[in-house]
Amino acid sequence: MYQDEIKEAVRNAYSGISTGGGHPVARRFYSESELAEIPEGSIEWALGVGNPVRYAFLQPGETVLDVGSGGGIDTILAARRVGPLGTAIGLDIVDEMRARGRRHAAAAGVSGWTEFLRGEMEAIPLPDGSVDVVISNGVLNLSARKSRALAEIFRVLRPGGRICLADLTVEGELPPEVANDQSAWSG
Numbered sequence: 001m002y003q004d005e006i007k008e009a010v011r012n013a014y015s016g017i018s019t020g021g022g023h024p025v026a027r028r029f030y031s032e033s034e035l036a037e038i039p040e041g042s043i044e045w046a047l048g049v050g051n052p053v054r055y056a057f058l059q060p061g062e063t064v065l066d067v068g069s070g071g072g073i074d075t076i077l078a079a080r081r082v083g084p085l086g087t088a089i090g091l092d093i094v095d096e097m098r099a100r101g102r103r104h105a106a107a108a109g110v111s112g113w114t115e116f117l118r119g120e121m122e123a124i125p126l127p128d129g130s131v132d133v134v135i136s137n138g139v140l141n142l143s144a145r146k147s148r149a150l151a152e153i154f155r156v157l158r159p160g161g162r163i164c165l166a167d168l169t170v171e172g173e174l175p176p177e178v179a180n181d182q183s184a185w186s187g
């Protein structure tokens, strides 16, 4: 498949879904106390594969970017850690996801220092060196241009900035019937 076909398949898949993983997914990766910090809607829309915020050691006042923020579960947890003197930015290509993220951030009371940006991880709409920490959860694997996405993450990080990713990895080669399957790319 061509890169643009993969991007469209992924975008269509995530614009079209009607629910996230909910409590069964969230309980696998987040503690009871972490879940108590976020609104029910963001738990309902959990679609990640880990818990990057737990290992990012976010500090009050930092600027954090959540690449592929979905319903905002990690963006909101990050916003709690950086506090009102910091900034939490969710980035997503799907309009519906950003709208959910905004609703959930408002319900969590962190809207004042949280924003959701429209854009692609392969062309992040932020200036060079503008972010202290990049987190991402289950998103890099969806890119047909992973090196490009990582280069963009590196570009927006300030010197000495940090990255904390939770994602899927592949050892060896994917069989062609998987590598050429649109639903496998999105799923």
Ligand SMILES: C[S@@+](CC[C@H](N)C(=O)[O-])C[C@H]1O[C@@H](n2cnc3c(N)ncnc32)[C@H](O)[C@@H]1O
Pocket (backbone or CB within 6 Å): 010, 011, 014, 015, 045, 046, 047, 048, 049, 067, 068, 069, 070, 071, 072, 073, 074, 091, 092, 093, 094, 097, 119, 120, 121, 122, 136, 137, 138, 139, 142, 143
């Ligand atoms: C598996 S979900 C994970 C969502 C969220 N990180 C979480 O843990 O619940 C993947 C998210 O990445 C977004 N996404 C997919 N391709 C993207 C791209 N090229 N740039 C930015 N976001 C993208 C999707 O719209 C979706 O919201």
